Structures are given as structure tokens and as C-alpha cells.
Amino acid sequence: MTSLKKLLLGEQGLVVIFALAFAIVSLTVPNFLTERNMLGLLQSVVTIGIVACTMMFCLASRDFDLSVGSTVAFSGMIAVMASNATGSIVLGLLAALVCGSFVGLVNGVVIARFRINALITTLATMQIVRGLALISSDGRAVGINDPGFYQLALSKFLGVPTPIWVMGVLFVTFGFLLNRTVFGKNTLAIGGNPEASRLAGVNVVRMRIWIFMLQGLVCGIAGVLLASRITSGQPNAATGLELSVISACVLGGVSLAGGRAAMAGVIVGVLIMGIAENVMNLLNIQAFYQYVVRGLILLLAVLLDNLRSVAAGRRG
Amino acid sequence: MQDFLEFKSISKGYPGVQALSDVSFSVRKGAVHGLMGENGAGKSTLIRILSGDQAADTGEIRIAGEQQVYKSVRDAFQAGVIVIHQELQLVAELTVAENLWLGRFPARAGVLDRRKLIGVVAEKLTEMGIEVDPAAKVASLSIGERQMVEIAKAVMVDARVIALDEPTSSLSSRESEILFSLIDRLRANGTVILYVSHRLDEIFRLCDSLTVLRDGKLAAHHPDISQVTRDQIIAEMVGREIANIWGWRGRPLGSTRLQVDNLTGPKLPHPINFTVRKGEILGFFGLIGAGRSEMARLLYGADTRSQGTVTVDGTTVTADSPAHSIRAGVVLCPEDRKLDGIIQGRSIEENMAISSRRHFSPFGILNPKKEGELAETFIAKLRVRTPSRKQDIINLSGGNQQKVILGRWLSEQGVKVLLIDEPTRGIDVGAKSEIYEILYDLAAQGMAIIVISSELPEIMGITDRIAVMCEGRTAAEIERPDFDERRILAAALPDISNANDLPIQQVQSR
Numbered sequence: 121m122t123s124l125k126k127l128l129l130g131e132q133g134l135v136v137i138f139a140l141a142f143a144i145v146s147l148t149v150p151n152f153l154t155e156r157n158m159l160g161l162l163q164s165v166v167t168i169g170i171v172a173c174t175m176m177f178c179l180a181s182r183d184f185d186l187s188v189g190s191t192v193a194f195s196g197m198i199a200v201m202a203s204n205a206t207g208s209i210v211l212g213l214l215a216a217l218v219c220g221s222f223v224g225l226v227n228g229v230v231i232a233r234f235r236i237n238a239l240i241t242t243l244a245t246m247q248i249v250r251g252l253a254l255i256s257s258d259g260r261a262v263g264i265n266d267p268g269f270y271q272l273a274l275s276k277f278l279g280v281p282t283p284i285w286v287m288g289v290l291f292v293t294f295g296f297l298l299n300r301t302v303f304g305k306n307t308l309a310i311g312g313n314p315e316a317s318r319l320a321g322v323n324v325v326r327m328r329i330w331i332f333m334l335q336g337l338v339c340g341i342a343g344v345l346l347a348s349r350i351t352s353g354q355p356n357a358a359t360g361l362e363l364s365v366i367s368a369c370v371l372g373g374v375s376l377a378g379g380r381a382a383m384a385g386v387i388v389g390v391l392i393m394g395i396a397e398n399v400m401n402l403l404n405i406q407a408f409y410q411y412v413v414r415g416l417i418l419l420l421a422v423l424l425d426n427l428r429s430v431a432a433g434r435r436g
Numbered sequence: 437m438q439d440f441l442e443f444k445s446i447s448k449g450y451p452g453v454q455a456l457s458d459v460s461f462s463v464r465k466g467a468v469h470g471l472m473g474e475n476g477a478g479k480s481t482l483i484r485i486l487s488g489d490q491a492a493d494t495g496e497i498r499i500a501g502e503q504q505v506y507k508s509v510r511d512a513f514q515a516g517v518i519v520i521h522q523e524l525q526l527v528a529e530l531t532v533a534e535n536l537w538l539g540r541f542p543a544r545a546g547v548l549d550r551r552k553l554i555g556v557v558a559e560k561l562t563e564m565g566i567e568v569d570p571a572a573k574v575a576s577l578s579i580g581e582r583q584m585v586e587i588a589k590a591v592m593v594d595a596r597v598i599a600l601d602e603p604t605s606s607l608s609s610r611e612s613e614i615l616f617s618l619i620d621r622l623r624a625n626g627t628v629i630l631y632v633s634h635r636l637d638e639i640f641r642l643c644d645s646l647t648v649l650r651d652g653k654l655a656a657h658h659p660d661i662s663q664v665t666r667d668q669i670i671a672e673m674v675g676r677e678i679a680n681i682w683g684w685r686g687r688p689l690g691s692t693r694l695q696v697d698n699l700t701g702p703k704l705p706h707p708i709n710f711t712v713r714k715g716e717i718l719g720f721f722g723l724i725g726a727g728r729s730e731m732a733r734l735l736y737g738a739d740t741r742s743q744g745t746v747t748v749d750g751t752t753v754t755a756d757s758p759a760h761s762i763r764a765g766v767v768l769c770p771e772d773r774k775l776d777g778i779i780q781g782r783s784i785e786e787n788m789a790i791s792s793r794r795h796f797s798p799f800g801i802l803n804p805k806k807e808g809e810l811a812e813t814f815i816a817k818l819r820v821r822t823p824s825r826k827q828d829i830i831n832l833s834g835g836n837q838q839k840v841i842l843g844r845w846l847s848e849q850g851v852k853v854l855l856i857d858e859p860t861r862g863i864d865v866g867a868k869s870e871i872y873e874i875l876y877d878l879a880a881q882g883m884a885i886i887v888i889s890s891e892l893p894e895i896m897g898i899t900d901r902i903a904v905m906c907e908g909r910t911a912a913e914i915e916r917p918d919f920d921e922r923r924i925l926a927a928a929l930p931d932i933s934n935a936n937d938l939p940i941q942q943v944q945s946r
Contacts, residue, residue, distance in 0.1 A: 302793060302800040309790055312779040319738055319776050320844060321762040321791040379781040 125431075133428075134373055138388045141395065149399050157398070159281065163349075165394035166283040167192065167358060169387070170342040171365045172372075173294040174335040176386045179369055180298075181310040181331055182378030186242040187227060188339050189361035190249035193354065195220040195343030197253045197262065200353030204265045212269070217340040223249055224336020228329035246362070253355040262353040272348035283345045290338065295383030307331065311378025363418065368393045371421035375429065393417065440465035441597055441628045446495035448481055454652055455481040456492070461647045461657045468619060468629040470639040470661070473649035474673055474864035479632050482649070483599050486630070487519035488512030499596060516596035520586050522605060522862065528575040532568055533557040536589050557588075564588060564618055580611035580724050587618060598622065599630040604638060605861050608724040608890060609925070616642055634864060636666050637893075648672040674866045681869045682897030685876065689900070690714030693884035694766075694853045699744030701734040703727070706909045707744065712853070712884040717875060719899030720888045722928050727908040728888045729771050732855045736768040737761045748852050762791055765852035767845040769838065769859065771888070777841050778829045785811035785825040787840050792847040814843035819870060835860075835867025842874060854878060857888040872898050892921060904928050 146153040171188050178185045195216040203212025227245055231238045264270065275282045298304035306327055309317040318324045347353050372389025374381040396417060400410050439462035448456040456478045463469040473479050484490045486497060488506030497504045499515065506512045512519075526535050533554050534541075542552040557570040566584045574582060583603060590598045600619075604612045619629055619642055633639055639646060640661065648656040648669060656672045658664045670681075693714045698707040704727050712718045720728045733739045735746060737755035746753045748764055755761040758768070770776035779787055789807045796806045811825040818839040822832060829840055838859065845851050859875070860868045875898065879885050889895040895902055896919050904912040904927040912927035914920075 300802050300804075302797050302802065305786060305790070305793070305802065309779045309782060309786070312781045313775075316770075316776050316779050317790070319736075319758050319768060319770055320779075321759040323757065323759050379779075 134371070134385055134388050138392060141392065145395060145399055149402055151402055152399065157402070159284070161394050161398045162284045162287070163281060164398065165390050166287050167342045167346050167361065168364050168368055168393060169287045169390040170290055170338055170345070171335075171361065172368045172386050172390050173290050173383075174331070174338045175365045175369050176294070176372075176374050176381050176383070177298070177304075177307050177331045178335055179311075179366070179374045179376060180378060180381035181307045181328060182314065183231065183328060183331065184238040184242060184366075185227065185332065185335055186239065186362045187223065187246040187249055188335065188365060189358040190246045190253065191220055191223045191336055191339035192343040192346060192358040192361060193356065194223070194249045194253040195340040196347035196357055197257055197343075197353035197355060199344045200262050200264055200269070200347050201256065203269060204262070207266070209266060209269055213344055216344050217337055220340025220343060221333050221337040224333040224339070225329065227336070228332030231332065232325045232328035250355070257353065257355050259355060261355070264347070264351055264353075269348055270351060273345060274348075283349070286341065286345065290341075291383060291387055298381060298383055303327075303330075308379055308381065311375075311380070313379075364393055364414065367414070367418040367421050370425050371417065373425075373428070375425060376422070377429070389421075438465065439463065440467075440500055441469075441630075442498040443482070444496050444498065446482065446485060446492045446497070448485060448490070448492050456485075456652045458495075459649065459652075459654050460495075461654060463628050463630070463645065465628060466623055466626040467644040468623050468631055468642050470643035470646040471630055471632045471649070472634070472639065472646065472669065472673055473655070474866055477649040477655075477673070477864075478652040479649055480601070481652075483519055483601055483630070483632065486512070486517060486597070486599055488517070489519075513593070516594065517599075518590040518593070518595040518597070519599040520583075520590060520601065520603065522602050524579075524582050524586050526574045526582055526585060526589075529573065531571050531573055532561075532577070532585050533570040535574055535585060536560075536570075536592050557592075560592060561588060564591065564621070565614060566618070578725055580607045583607060584611070584614065584618075587615070591622070595627060597628045597630065599632070601632045602634065602862060603631075604633065604635065609892070610723065610929075612638070634862070635891075636669060639669075640666070650675055670865060673864070681865060681872070682894075683869060683872055683876070684898055686900075687715055687876070687880050689716050690882060693749060693882075694886075695747040696735065697745045697747070699731065699734055699746065700742045701730065701739055702742060703730045703739070704734060704908050708910060710903055710910065710913070712886060714882045714884060715879050716901065717879050717885045717887060717899045719895040719902040720886060720905060721890075721892065721895045721902055721924055722905035722911075723930075724890065726905040726928065728905050729857055730908075731905070732768060732857055732886065732888055735761075736766060736855055738768065762848060765850050766855070767848065767851050767853070768855040769841050769845070769857065771857035771861070773834065773837055773841065773861075778837050780830045781828060783826045784815065784820065784822060784829055784832070784840050787829045788814060788843045788847055791844060792849075795849065810847050811843075814847060818843055818846075818874060833864075833867070835863040835871065838863060838867075838871060839874075842871075846878075851883060853884045853886070855886045855888070858890065859887060860889075860891075860894065892924065896921070896924070906930055 151157055171192065175185060175188065198219045199212045199216035202215035203209045206212065223245060227242055230236050230241045273281065273283055277285055306317065306322045309322060310324055310327060314324055346357055350357065368389040369386055370376060371392055372385035374386060396413060397410065400413060442462040444460050446456055446459045459482065471479050485492045488509045488511050504515060506515065527538065536557050537553055542549040554570050561568055561570060566588060568577065568581050568584060574585065577585065603615060607615060622629060631643060643661050646658045646661050646664065647654065650673060690713055692711050694712040696708060696710050698709060700707050708731055722728050734741050737757050737760055740756065746755065748766060753761065753764040753766065755764060755766065779790065785807060788811050792810070793802065793807060796803050808825065815822065815825055820836050820839045822836065829837060832840065845854065859871055863871065875885055887895065887899055900916050902914045902919065902924060903910050904924055906928055907930055914924060
């Protein structure tokens with residue numbers, strides 16, 4: 121019993137759970153372990169996976185960002201509208217990334233400089249940005265004029281769709297940033313003890329603003345890829361994304377109290393979320409039930425986080 | 437008198453450590469019983485078992501002959517056993533009175549009886565000689581006042597056994613004196629007090645009997661404290677003789693290293709001026725709230741200065757953040773290690789390298805090998821006791837945590853001014869003298885060191901010069917040859933006439 125507990129709550133606990141779940145699902149669910157389904161599964165987690173990269177930094181530094189879903193939708197809208205207006209896809213993409221980063225910058229400045237609670241601030245910007253997305257399109261979906269835009273999502277490299285490559289590159293980049301750079305270590309230090317980090321010479325305000333800006337930038341990337349996949353800018357896209365992303369991070373061992381995060385964990389967390397959804401689709405489970413399951417996974421993730429900190433907190 | 441509180445063969449092991457093995461001793465009714473030992477000797481574990489927070493592996497606790505079985509802190513509380521920890525457990529946003537009633541608010545039909553709420557508390561506080569407004573929010577109180585409130589809370593529930601864990605570590609001497617008379621009153625009422633402290637003066641001032649723990653074992657039990665000497669206790673604690681824990685020795689002083697002119701800040705309206713020479717250790721003494729830590733924080737750029745110039749080696753330092761100060765060679769080891777010093781959940785290595793790694797991390801990319809070497813160097817140099825540099829800093833004792841924070845600054849190249857606030861608070865005797873030795877070494881290398889301490893013996897023991905602060909001003913500067921307890925205290929007290937009220941035995945030491 122105790123060794124099982126140790127296995128599940130330890131560093132590799134999540135990987136063990138994941139491997140087990142994967143094995144069981146592969147054996148029991150028909151059509152799961154096929155190349156086509158695997159790529160589809162990865163495609164379906166691209167948005168969550170990309171945004172989770174920076175949400176991990178946000179949570180690790182004891183912050184929180186609820187505005188990611190709105191920012192993804194908004195920057196997707198901007199990408200489509202700007203490329204339609206200018207006739208240049210590149211300009212559209214740039215506009216989307218700039219807008220996403222700007223939302224993040226505003227979040228960061230308000231939270232870090234003016235010391236407003238991150239939950240409240242991003243709850244506010246979540247509404248504001250969603251409102252902007254609706255206003256700019258008058259509440260309707262905006263179709264893409266240039267078919268070249270579709271290629272972002274449709275093109276493949278070595279048989280794997282581009283969005284999956286983008287997600288992979290971001291996983292590697294942010295994994296490196298977290299583990300091998302001063303930026304990553306300072307992020308974890310701020311999460312561990314913000315005041316001690318400041319007194320140890322870390323520029324905490326600037327760090328937090330950077331983290332939120334990166335979060336916004338990455339939302340911009342996710343927004344562009346999403347718009348390309350759904351062939352239009354949808355003001356109501358990515359609703360509830362923040363919850364899936366935070367669930368994936370927490371499931372992946374990122375502590376909500378800050379100071380603890382691992383890229384590998386987050387990737388596994390993202391995949392667990394994806395598999396759950398994929399399996400429910402394959403088994404033809406009604407969409408309504410999927411909400412319940414997603415909620416249950418979040419609860420489970422938080423419970424696991426709690427058990428893990430209790431296990432780690434009791435020092436010998 | 438008979439034994440009231442009995443510990444019988446208490447043992448407790450954690451994975452890898454035997455925290456307590458077969459500890460037995462007993463305390464008479466109405467006695468103040470001292471519990472001493474170095475950090476890691478097992479005091480905290482024993483207190484935790486008494487408080488119901490953890491269960492002993494074997495052994496039992498008896499109170500008035502009855503075996504006590506606690507499943508939780510609440511059980512112990514209901515049995516009249518109250519432990520007051522170093523980290524106070526008050527709700528900052530509630531008033532003093534509300535805190536004292538917490539959990540059993542006086543109410544009629546669910547409506548608070550405000551008169552009783554405030555009235556009873558006001559009465560109790562006056563009775564205990566505690567000058568705190570019952571309607572004040574705890575957040576507005578000083579640490580010392582909060583401590584008083586915490587003790588009042590124990591008295592309110594008629595505790596039979598009160599354990600105090602380092603109660604005076606953050607109290608001024610006047611506040612300590614109020615605490616001591618409070619303890620005297622509790623003793624007269626027959627309450628058993630278990631008193632954990634590193635300060636021998638207090639142990640002799642307060643305790644009737646004493647137990648010394650070492651490495652989880654009973655090192656000595658003295659039923660009558662008047663039969664023991666200080667040196668004996670120290671020897672029992674550390675298992676060896678420590679001749680002179682201060683070990684101060686003179687060293688040549690160089691030119692002016694740090695000059696502070698007209699320094700003021702929001703919490704420090706009166707201009708502060710002083711200089712420190714190369715190789716000099718300047719002490720700042722004062723009561724709690726005299727403005728010493730505020731001064732250090734302004735100097736370091738942790739708080740924003742209103743005015744003033746700080747000059748290091750003739751160059752003006754316009755530090756508006758700790759990061760700038762560090763680059764100018766001014767560093768701070770903060771007063772509250774847990775809150776402002778250590779980064780919990782991170783390793784020793786990371787805690788040490790957090791600032792200095794910028795010197796060997798090109799483009800912000802880490803150099804794990806260099807970081808590891810650096811950690812190993814300072815773990816060895818400062819003699820940090822740890823199984824590995826990867827150990828979470830939270831698992832270290834106070835003294836070792838302080839060494840890691842010192843290591844954080846020593847690994848910076850070219851530190852010129854070291855500010856160290858309460859260098860040995862909560863640190864045991866053995867580690868204390870090690871830390872003093874480190875400070876002497878650094879001074880000998882030309883560093884200007886500013887030591888802030890509330891412990892008069894310590895500040896007189898290790899500094900070359902003392903600046904006394906009182907109500908936000910520097911009240912006196914005294915050179916080592918002129919060090920005199922009464923004179924320093926008199927300068928620290930807001931009203932000179934109060935100096936005579938101060939019980940001398942409390943401040944006498946060495």
C-alpha cells in the first residue's frame with residue numbers, strides 16, 4: 121500500500137498513471153491506437169498544449185491567468201481580420217501576436233506593478249477581451265479570404281501536421297527556459313517566496329510582467345492556429361480553455377501554491393486531458409457528459425496536488 | 437510537590453533520523469521548566485508530541501497521573517495543553533478580542549455579545565499587565581504584542597500546561613520583562629510552563645528546573661536549577677566546552693567604506709548618519725521598533741528612500757532596489773529568515789546561486805556544473821550541515837539556513853558592505869560561534885559589516901562599535917572600549933528615567 125502510494129505521489133507518479141491509462145485504453149477502446157487517431161488526438165490538444173507552456177510559468181510564479189481563452193479567440197479574430205484587410209497573411213499573423221502580447225502586457229502591468237490580485241485582474245481582462253472579440257466582428261464568425269491561411273493547419277511535415285510541430289517546438293523551448301535558464305529558476309524562486317526573491321536581487325515586478333507577456337504571445341500563436349483549423353475567426357472560440365489548461369498543468373504536477381513545475385509533467389497532463397476527450401468521442405459519449413468528466417478530472421488533479429504537497433511537506 | 441507532567445520513554449523516529457530516543461523526565465506542579473538543546477536536539481519534536489500534532493512511536497505522557505492520548509492538536513487543547521509556537525497563530529485581520537474568543541464567540545441567539553467580547557478581554561489583559569487595545573486589529577500590533585496576545589489566549593482557556601517555544605526571540609527586553617512577570621503569575625497559579633529557549637539568562641531568571649536534550653537523547657535533567665552553572669549547561673548542550681562564544685579579536689581598520697548621510701524613509705522620518713570603515717563591525721542596538729531594520733532596508737533599497745545619500749568607497753549608490761544594491765556591493769541577510777530569506781521548496785544550491793549565477797550564466801543560460809561547484813565550495817567553507825546540496829532548504833536548521841544565505845552573498849564577487857539583521861536569532865550556541873567566526877573573517881578581508889541585534893550580550897560581544905537607536909534616531913555611538921550595558925540600555929530607552937526600572941540580572945551576562 122505505502123509503496124503504491126509512494127509511486128503515485130512521487131515524482132514519476134503521473135507518468136505511471138499515464139502509462140497505465142494509455143495501456144488500458146489502447147487495449148479496450150477500438151480504433152484508439154491507430155496512426156490516424158493518434159494524430160487526431162495530438163491535433164485536438166494543440167491549443168491546450170501550447171497555452172499550457174506559459175500557464176505553467178504563470179502558476180509556478182504563484183500567479184494565475186483566466187484570460188487565455190478570450191485572448192486565443194481575440195487574436196484569432198485579429199489574425200483573420202487583419203489578413204483579410206491587408207491581403208497579407210504574414211501581417212495578419214504579426215498583428216495577432218502583437219495583440220496577444222499586448223493583452224498579456226496589460227495583465228502583467230496591472231498585476232505586478234499595481235499589485236492587483238491576478239485572479240481578479242484576469243477575470244476582468246477575460247471579459248474585456250472577449251467583448252473586444254465580439255465587438256470587432258459584430259458577434260459573427262469572420263471567414264478567411266485567402267485559402268493560404270488554411271495551410272497553417274493543413275500542411276504537414278514528415279507526415280505530421282504543422283500545429284503539432286509548433287506545439288512540440290514550444291514544449292522544448294519552454295522546457296529549456298524552465299530548467300536551464302535564469303528566467304526559469306527565477307520564476308520558481310518567485311513562486312517559492314516572492315519577497316525573499318526580491319531581497320535576493322530578483323526583479324520580481326519585471327519577471328512577472330514578462331511571464332504574462334509571454335503568456336499573451338503564446339495565446340496569440342494558439343489563436344492563429346485555431347483560426348486556421350476552424351477556417352474562420354470565431355469570437356466565441358476557446359471558451360472554457362483556461363480551465364482545461366489549468367487542469368492540465370495541475371494534473372502535471374504544477375503547484376497552485378507556486379514554486380513547483382515540470383515541463384514533462386505538463387505534457388503528460390495535456391495528453392491525459394486529450395485522451396479523456398478522445399476516448400469519450402470514440403465511445404460516442406454525449407457532449408453533455410464530457411463536461412462532467414472534465415470537471416471530475418480537474419477535481420482529481422487538485423486532490424492529487426494536495427496529497428502530493430502533504431506527502432512532500434511532512435519533513436523527516 | 438508531586439510530579440504533574442511526566443514524559444515516559446518517549447521515542448520518535450522519522451525516515452532516516454531518530455528524533456527522540458527514550459526521553460523521560462517530569463515536571464512539578466507550578467514549575468517553570470526549561471528545555472534546552474541545540475537545534476535538531478529534539479526539542480521541537482517533543483513539543484510537537486505534547487501538542488498532539490504528532491504521535492510518539494513509543495512512550496507516554498501523563499498529566500496529574502493520567503495518561504494523555506491526543507489524536508490532534510484539538511484534543512490537547514481540550515486537555516488544557518497549549519503550545520505557543522515561534523510562528524504565531526493569530527488571525528491578523530481580526531481584533532485582539534476576537535482572536536482571544538476565536539472558536540467560542542460569546543453570543544446570544546447567534547448575535548455577538550460585543551460588550552462581553554471586548555469587556556472580558558480588557559479585564560483579562562489588564563489583570564495580566566498587557567498593554568494592548570482589545571479592539572485593535574492584530575495586524576496593527578508589533579510581533580512582541582502579538583506574542584502577549586497569544587499567551588493571553590492560553591490563559592483565557594485556563595491551560596494546565598503551556599509550552600512556550602522561544603517566546604522572546606522577537607521581543608525587546610522590556611516586552612520580555614512583561615512576559616516574565618506574566619509567567620511568574622502563571623506559576624503562582626499552578627500552571628506548568630515548559631520553556632524552550634536558547635538564552636541562558638532567561639532560563640536562570642525564570643526556570644525552577646531544567647532538561648537538556650542532545651541528539652534526541654536526555655543529556656541532563658536538573659530538578660533544581662540553582663545547583664547548575666551556565667558553563668555546565670552549555671557543555672551538556674554541545675557535548676563539549678565552549679570557552680568564549682563571542683571570540684572577538686581586534687583587527688586593523690581601513691579607510692571609510694560606507695558613508696550614510698541624512699537617510700530618511702516613510703517609516704524613518706529622522707535623518708540617519710553614520711560611517712563604517714573597511715574591516716569594521718558596527719552594531720545597531722535598540723528596542724523593537726527603534727527603526728534598526730527599517731534603516732537596513734532603506735540602505736539596501738528594499739524600501740524606497742525619501743532622502744539621503746549612501747556612498748560606498750567614495751561612489752554614490754543610488755539603489756532603489758535590492759538588485760541595484762547587490763551590484764553596488766551592498767547585501768542584506770534579513771531579520772526574518774523564513775519570510776524574507778530562504779526560498780522554500782528550492783534546494784540549497786539554488787538558494788545560494790540565485791543572485792551570483794548571473795556572473796556565469798551567459799545570455800541567461802544556466803551553468804549547472806559551475807553552480808554545483810559553487811554550492812559545494814560554500815557548503816564546505818561555511819560548514820553547512822546537510823547530506824547534499826540538492827536538499828530543500830526548508831529541511832535545514834536555522835543556523836544552516838543562515839549559512840546558506842551568507843553563502844548566497846559570499847558567492848557574489850566584491851561584496852563591500854554586509855548588513856546582517858539578527859544574525860543568530862533562533863540559532864543554537866554551536867552554530868552561533870561559527871557564524872561569528874565567519875563575520876570576523878569577512879571583516880578581516882576588508883568588508884564593512886553592520887550587525888543588527890536585539891541581544892545586548894551578542895552586540896557587545898562581537899562588534900567594534902555600537903550605534904544605539906531609539907524611536908527612529910541614532911541616540912548614541914559607543915566605541916568598544918567604552919561598552920557598558922547600562923549606558924547602552926539607557927540610550928536605547930525612550931525615557932532615560934526608565935533605565936533604573938530595568939532589572940539588571942536580565943541584561944547581565946558573559
